[in-house]
Amino acid sequence: MTTFVDRVELHIAAGTGGHGCASVHREKFKPLGGPDGGNGGRGGDVVLVVDQDVTTLLEYHHGPHRKAVNGRPGEGGHRSGKDGTDLVLPVPDGTVVLDGRGEVLADLVGHGTTFVAARGGRGGLGNAALASPRRKAPGFALLGEPGEVREIVLELKTVADVALVGYPSAGKSSLISVLSAARPKIADYPFTTLVPNLGVVTAGATVYTVADVPGLIEGASEGRGLGLEFLRHVERCAVLVHVLDCATLESDRDPVSDLDTIERELAQYGGLEDRPRLVALNKTDIPDGQDLADIIRPDLEERGYRVFDVSAVSRQGLKELSFALAGIVEEARAARPPQEATRIVIRPRAVDDAGFTVTREADGLFRVRGEKPERWVRQTDFHNDEAVGYLADRLNRLGVEEELLRAGAREGDGVAIGAGDDAVVFDWEPSMVGGAEMLGRRGEDHRMETPRPAAQRRRDRQAQRDEALGTYEEFNPFEG
Known part of the structure; x- marks a missing residue:
């Protein structure tokens, strides 16, 4: 038997981006043909998609941990990794x-x-993409970013136009079975219905859906019985129908008190005050049931309810009830605002927004927060000095060094880039301001430069000899 699950906690992880590749092209007669490391592939996203063939969250109840595929690393020969x-x-x-x-x-x-629900990490750039006129042969590549890891909750709220509410065994499932083609489980003991049942009803030119909400009893909004588990399924409905049992065998209950109890639970749950209500006096095919319906109808009509005598067995009053519900549903649909076209909102960054912040914490630690600095730190291989120098160069160009000086940072002060335990902490050296440019020239390889003509090389050597000879004559102690 299929179990109905309408609330699950899901642990999801997007894919990690692939690392970039550090490679130098080599072939016969061209041992240093330039950097050719490819970029890493993007990590896969975790995407939720509404599928009309899926009616329960049972699959995620049994398997709450889901992870997307990681991106593949780049390779030499300018080959990028697969996403x-x-x-x-x-x-x-x-x-x-x-x-x-x-x-x-x-x-x-x-x-x-x-x-x-979770976005995959970016792939790291290969050394071919990091090459520049200053850094012609980078000996490093960027690491792929980790994908987002999140814990989310999925709650199912039934999408229906009409909700049937009432005590267990009031006949809600029976009414759905005769109003529509739905075939719910039906019996005469409490809590027969353990899942919301949906049925499609056609009344004239109007087609709408009806759902019964099981388990509503006194104290349901506080967690008693099953009502709290299913009250959320009422939220989307346009109209509520109180199904009252006019043939109950319980001496301590009567239809009016049942209605008052259900209304109190709906009021305590909240958000349903504006929904129109109808009352269906059920099981009036029984003589005692019809007599009780005649007694309580004036009281209900005095309260402002539209009352219908119905019977799932004899099908009495079902046509009138279905057309009345169709009219209310049509009015609700007409009053619903038209769906607007998707709008793209562009929010440009403020002109004074540096893209990061530097704050000094109580323990004297300077913390740097910002999308770019934190992403650059995640992409840096700290086992590679050249990669660390590249990071220092990027932070310097962004203005992090200047902002640290402005915030009062001194040599040896602790600086953390990132939040919490994921932050990278180091002792700050003011010399990094001037040294970043030196680090930025790492990776230069003069062997990669275009060879000079032979005549130019001879002229350069002669100029060097002349310069050396002139220097010697200038400091000759035997002169004169």
Whole structure:
């Protein structure tokens, strides 16, 4: 038997970007043909996609850990690594994505709706992409960035136009079975329905969906019974139908008190005050049931409810109820604002935004935060001095050194780039301001320069001899 799961915690990890390659082209008669290391491939994303064939989150309940494919590293010969394949996770229509703090990240409604839950890391640049007039043969490459790792919560909220609410065994599943082609499990004991059942109803030219919400009893909004697990499935509905059992055998219950109890639970749950309500007095095919319906109908109508006598067995009043619901659904659809076209919002960076911040913490540590510095640190191979020099050059050009001086940093002070335990901490040396340019020239290889003509080389050698001879004559102690 398939189990219904409508809330799961999912641990997802996007793919890590592939490392760049440090390679020098070599072939016969051309031993140093220049850097030819390719770039690493991008890590795969984790993407949630609404699939109309998926109705439960059971798959993720059994497998809550999901990871996308990593990007492949670059290779010599200017060959870039292959991008990692995106991990596509199908979810039911009406899935809400929340972060660990409970904030909504996305509300996925409509077949094909997608959401990138975790982005893959960038691939590292190879030494061919890092070559420049100053650094003609880099002996290093950049590392690939790690992909995002997140813990998210998926909650399923049933997408239906009408919600049937009421006590267990009030006949909600029976009504859905006769109003639509749905075939839910039906019995006469409490909590028969353990999952929300959906049915499609056609009334004239209007087609709408009906869902029954199981497990609502007194205290449901506080976690008693199963009601709290399923109250979220009422949120998207345009109209609520109170299904009242007019043939209950329990002496301590009556239809009016059942309605009051359910209304209190809905009010405590919140957010449903504006939904129109109808009342369906069910099981009126039983004589005692019809008598009780006649007694309580004036009281309900006095409260402002539209009341319908219905029976799932004799199908009494079902046509009138279905057309009344169709009218309310049409009004709700007409009042719904039209879906706006997707807009692209461009937010340019402020002219005074340096792209990073430098703050001094209580323990005297200077912390550098910013997208670029932190990304550059993640991409640096600290076992390679040339790569460290390249990082220092980039930080200097960005203005990090100047900002540290302005913040009062002195030689030997601790500087951390990044947040928390992932930060890179080092002792700052003011000389790095002047030394970054020297480090920036690392990787130059004069053998890679274009050879000079033979005549030019002879002239240069003669000029060197003349210069040496002139220097000798200038300091000749035997002169005169």
